[in-house]
Amino acid sequence: MHTDDVLFVRLLFTSVMASVDFRDNLLGISWVDSGWVPILNPGNVLDYFSERSNPFYDRTCNNEVVKMQRLTLEHLNQMVGVEYILLHAQEPILYIIRKQQRQSPTQDIPLADYYIIAGVVYQAPDLGTVISSRALSAVHGIQSAFDEAMSYCRYHPSKGYWWHFKDQEEREKNKPKTKKKEEASSLFQRHRVDTLLLDLRSKFPPTFYQPKPGEKPIPVEVKKEPEPPAEAVKQEEREPATKSSAPAPPSKPPPEKRARLQ
Structure with a gap:
């Protein structure tokens, strides 16, 4: 509802009211x-x-x-x-x-x-009075419609304009209220979380575990593979180096051709 429309209707209503002379009026x-x-x-x-x-x-x-x-x-x-x-x-x-x-x-x-x-x-009534009366009745009805429409108009900066009728409130009250079950998370979220937890568990294994609630946690023994001695590692590093540095045996030349005896 624009403000200019409301002002126009009010000005029209005022002009029609002013045109009707109620003094010395014998029509009523x-x-x-x-x-x-x-x-x-x-x-x-x-x-x-x-x-x-x-x-x-x-x-x-x-x-x-x-x-x-x-x-x-x-x-x-x-x-x-x-x-x-x-x-x-x-x-x-x-x-x-x-x-x-x-x-x-x-x-x-x-x-x-x-x-x-x-x-x-x-x-x-004369013709002018009839027209003024009809116009006054029409303008009064339009003004009443504008006022009633403005009473149902609502505005909020985040939502904008909307209509709020009384019948809508009664319908909402009479509607049976059904609570929708809200899921804690979606399938996509659960799958992603499980993947991240497994990754973190493999990187950072737990140091304690509790077999039953209320019992004392037991430390987890992590088996570590024995590390080879440093001398064996150095020797393994040297062997491929010596093998690669040994000279290859010389290749044999092709056999010489001998002349045939006649």
Whole structure:
């Protein structure tokens, strides 16, 4: 695991968190008035949405002006400003209301959408919020994976890096421990040692031996061959010298040829 990768993930996590504005964010809240839930229908759902306790409703919108003047909702097309309209209705469970900026009778700009499910009002997230939420969830999962992976990483100067998992410890504990018989020496070592001992024994024979443990050691008598006297050695040395110095007998010449008598 490289340090640069961890820093990159943390910076990405910080940037995504900074891009999400939690102040004045209505995506995490909901509103419901249980008294209205049994009687909700497409005709009164905008009145239900315009309750004063509803945090999603803007009091400065054109719907308030129409309500105060006791006009119909058709007059909203002739006004300019923020307004709320019923976009979709699926009785009795789902209603969708849109908040938009009216610029002309034929031109408006959507600002936000709200959906009512079983009387509970939620704000629908926009595309930027959805992407930020998905990116935040992905980065959080990646960061958690990096942290967990780093907790299993081990390092030692002599061994280097390796992974040490908790399951591995449990497996090692549950494994039956079998002790391997360690041989004192190999066949090659024993053969070499025996050869060296025999060589040393021939060069340096023991001076004592002990027939039984606990008994007194007995000295070993080493039989030495009698050395020949010095005069005999000198005489043997002289004999080959005299034999080699005696002159060889002269060789006989070939017989002379005699002339034949006629």
